[in-house]
Amino acid sequence: MERRIRFRLNGEWVEVTVKPNELLLNVLREKFGLTGPKYACGIGECGACTVLVDGEPVLACLTLAVDVDGRDVVTIEGLARDGELHPLQKAFLEHGAIQCGYCIPGFIMVAKRLLEENPYPSEEEIREYIRGNICRCTGYVNIVKAIKAAAESLRAGSSSHT
Amino acid sequence: MVKTVVIKPKVDINKVNTHILPVDFEYYEPRTLRELVELLDKLGPSAKILAGGTDLLVQIKQRAVEPKYVVNIKKVRELDFIEDRGDYLAIGAVTRLRAIEKNSLIAEKFTALHEAVRAMAGVQIRNMATIGGNLCNASPAADTAPPLMVFDAELKIVGPGYEKVIPITQFFKGPKKTVLKYNEVLAEIRIPYPKPPTGSAFIKIARTAMDLAKVNVAVALRVDEDDYIRWIRVTLGSVAPTPVRARSVEEELIDKRFSEEIVRKASRLVVNDISPITDIRSTAEYRREVSKVIVRDALLIAYKRVRGV
Numbered sequence: 001m002e003r004r005i006r007f008r009l010n011g012e013w014v015e016v017t018v019k020p021n022e023l024l025l026n027v028l029r030e031k032f033g034l035t036g037p038k039y040a041c042g043i044g045e046c047g048a049c050t051v052l053v054d055g056e057p058v059l060a061c062l063t064l065a066v067d068v069d070g071r072d073v074v075t076i077e078g079l080a081r082d083g084e085l086h087p088l089q090k091a092f093l094e095h096g097a098i099q100c101g102y103c104i105p106g107f108i109m110v111a112k113r114l115l116e117e118n119p120y121p122s123e124e125e126i127r128e129y130i131r132g133n134i135c136r137c138t139g140y141v142n143i144v145k146a147i148k149a150a151a152e153s154l155r156a157g158s159s160s161h162t
Numbered sequence: 163m164v165k166t167v168v169i170k171p172k173v174d175i176n177k178v179n180t181h182i183l184p185v186d187f188e189y190y191e192p193r194t195l196r197e198l199v200e201l202l203d204k205l206g207p208s209a210k211i212l213a214g215g216t217d218l219l220v221q222i223k224q225r226a227v228e229p230k231y232v233v234n235i236k237k238v239r240e241l242d243f244i245e246d247r248g249d250y251l252a253i254g255a256v257t258r259l260r261a262i263e264k265n266s267l268i269a270e271k272f273t274a275l276h277e278a279v280r281a282m283a284g285v286q287i288r289n290m291a292t293i294g295g296n297l298c299n300a301s302p303a304a305d306t307a308p309p310l311m312v313f314d315a316e317l318k319i320v321g322p323g324y325e326k327v328i329p330i331t332q333f334f335k336g337p338k339k340t341v342l343k344y345n346e347v348l349a350e351i352r353i354p355y356p357k358p359p360t361g362s363a364f365i366k367i368a369r370t371a372m373d374l375a376k377v378n379v380a381v382a383l384r385v386d387e388d389d390y391i392r393w394i395r396v397t398l399g400s401v402a403p404t405p406v407r408a409r410s411v412e413e414e415l416i417d418k419r420f421s422e423e424i425v426r427k428a429s430r431l432v433v434n435d436i437s438p439i440t441d442i443r444s445t446a447e448y449r450r451e452v453s454k455v456i457v458r459d460a461l462l463i464a465y466k467r468v469r470g471v
Contacts, residue, residue, distance in 0.1 A: 001188055020189030020232065023219075026182065042180025043220045044287055045372060056260070056289045061180075062219045063290070064212070066189060067234065110285065131371045132284015 005069040010034075010078030018065040025049045025060035028075060036076035036105040040134075047133030050106035051075050057110045076105035079112070088112060091150035092143070099137035106133050111147045119155055123148070180223045187229050191237045195320060195349060198238055203322045203345040205231045211347070212236070213256055214291035216283075217299045241294070241349060244268070250354045255294025255347070259306075260285065262293060271355055273467065274309035274362035274380040281305060281366045281378075294348045297333065300340045301374070303400035307334070308380035309364055311405055312395035315353045321346040334404035360384045360393070361467030365456040369443065375400045376444035377453050381460040385468055389420045396457060401436035401449050408435040411457060420465055429458035 006015045009032065016031055028034045028051070037060050040048035049061040052074040079086035088108050091097070098104050107130060114121060114129045121129070126147050127140070135143060190205075192198040202209055210229035212218050213236060221227045235241065241254040244265050251271070253262065259279045262268055269276040282288060282296075282305050296306045297317075307330070315330045322345055330351075333340055342348065356362075362382035366375045377400050384393040394415050396408040410431040418424055438449035 003189075019186070021183040021186055021222075023183060039181055042223060044216050044283070047284060047286060050286055057286045058290050059216075059286045062215050064189075064215065064219075064234075066191075067215075067236070113285075129285055132286050 003066055003069075005066055007068045007070060008072040010074055016065075020064065020066055022065045023061055024051070024063040024065045024068055024073070027065040028060060028073075034075045034077050038102055038105065040102070045134070046103070047106040047110065047130075048103050050109045050133070052109055052113065055113065055116075057113050074109075076108055079108070086112070087153045088115070088147070088150040091146040091153065095142045095146040095149060097138060097142040097146040103133060103135045107135070107143055111150065114147070115151050115154055119151060121147070121151060178224050180220075183219065183222050184225060185222050185228045187232045190231065190233045192233065192235075193237055193239070195238055195240055195347070198233065198235060199320055199322050199345060199347055201233060202347065205233070207344040209233050209344070211298070213295035213298075214258070214287075216287050216291045217295060217301075235294075235347070236292075247352075250352045253293055253351045253353070255298075255349055255351070256292045257294075259288040259291050259293060259296070263288060272309065272313055272353060272362065274312060274364040274382060274464075275306065275353075277364035278305040278309045278366070278378070278380065281364065281368075281371075283372055293351060297330075297351070298340060298342065298348055300334055300336075300338050300404075302337050302403055302405065303375045303378065304405065305364075305366060305375060305378055305399065307405040308378055308397040308399045309362070310351060310353065311397040311407065312362060312380045312382040313353045313356060314395070315351055317348055318350045318352065319346050320349045325349070327352070331407070336403045356382060357384060357393075359468045359470075361464040361469075363460040363463040363467065365460045365463075367452055367456060374443065377401055377438075377449050377456060379453070379456045379460050381457070381464050383415075383461065383464050383468065385420055385465065391415050391418055391420055396432070396461070398432070398436060398453060398457070400443075401438040401453055403437075406435055408432045408457065410434040415461075422462065425461045425465075426458055429454050429461065432457045 002017050004017050037051050038048040040046045042061050044062050050057050051060045054072050126144050192201050209231035212232050212234045241256040243254040245252045263279045296304050310330050316327050318327050364380045366378040368375050379398045382395045386392050394412050396411045399405045411428050414428040432453050433450050438446045440446045
């Protein structure tokens with residue numbers, strides 16, 4: 001019982017045929033070649049597969065593809081504009097927040113929503129917001145620093161990104 | 163004599179492929195409550211309701227359930243609301259945990275519920291998971307159950323051609339078991355506003371911020387102007403087959419004058435009300451000991467909230 005679904009993916013409407021038991025994560029990676037969202041735990045513990053659906057961070061590994069029919073999906077690939085990285089991406093690079101990098105797309109997608117909800121997050125609020133994301137390399141210190149720095153640059157309006 | 167406890171999880175997650183859903187199912191998206199109930203009635207017991215998916219899809223990945231039909235309840239928009247109805251607050255069953263967390267009326271009037279939701283998983287899961295799903299999954303560790311029980315919440319259940327309202331204390335039948343029949347749906351949760359001045363609190367002990375509770379407790383109490391406790395509820399999760407009221411503690415404290423000393427003493431009685439087991443998260447012994455401590459702490463916090471300090 002395959003279904004034709006249509007949704008906005010990184011700003012453009014796309015159509016794809018999926019089976020009801022196909023997961024959004026696998027559709028994004030295998031049918032659209034978007035390998036930013038990562039498969040890791042598969043059971044909702046690690047946050048590596050985080051994408052935005054209708055602007056809110058959710059886990060693509062526990063979302064049915066049919067469930068995003070008609071909705072708006074954004075992955076890490078949708079953040080750069082005209083070849084320029086998003087302030088969060090720049091801040092992660094500048095602060096050495098990336099080691100192996102596997103968890104980073106998830107962190108950045110969560111952080112993007114955090115900074116929309118709260119442009120002035122304290123360190124505690126940042127740590128609270130990213131608690132659903134696991135990083136096994138960095139110890140989180142530079143990730144938190146990067147998010148703080150990105151908050152500053154977004155507030156300063158140094159970029160057209162929102 | 164030292165007894166060695168060997169804990170064997172039923173499913174070894176490291177030997178399960180969690181990459182895909184290894185089960186083919188037919189998928190339905192009813193748009194109204196009526197359509198939903200008719201569909202469940204027609205499909206029979208081999209249908210599973212999909213809400214947030216954070217429990218059901220994990221269970222399917224582990225092959226703990228292999229449904230023939232999956233019915234997505236999230237498109238039933240009439241079940242997604244938080245509504246002030248004068249005497250009580252109504253929450254639709256598919257309301258996301260994140261919406262409950264952000265609701266200022268709930269934070270103010272039902273503080274224990276607000277704290278319970280905030281303590282659950284990460285923001286991604288709270289954006290997905292629903293309050294109805296948390297209850298219907300009927301985990302003994304469900305964080306929303308103890309606070310709803312202390313506020314004497316009622317549940318509206320809808321079946322083919324009828325609806326009924328039952329107290330939440332009658333809802334849970336055991337781990338993963340509720341009173342719901344295959345063709346019945348939990349539609350809404352009704353929480354009566356407590357008489358002021360009432361204070362409440364929720365405390366959870368877990369291995370990490372993301373994990374399920376080893377023990378959780380919600381309390382609510384009202385004291386009169388002379389500090390006598392006139393109404394009190396204490397409920398714990400993860401220490402019995404279902405969330406449980408700690409009636410020994412409540413009975414010991416009702417109509418007594420509030421003091422740290424009597425709260426400390428009464429909290430020890432909680433062991434009479436619980437029957438914890440040893441599992442992968444904790445031991446029965448630890449759960450018993452820590453229950454006393456968090457019941458006491460929660461009561462002291464709730465009292466401070468009554469007094470506004």
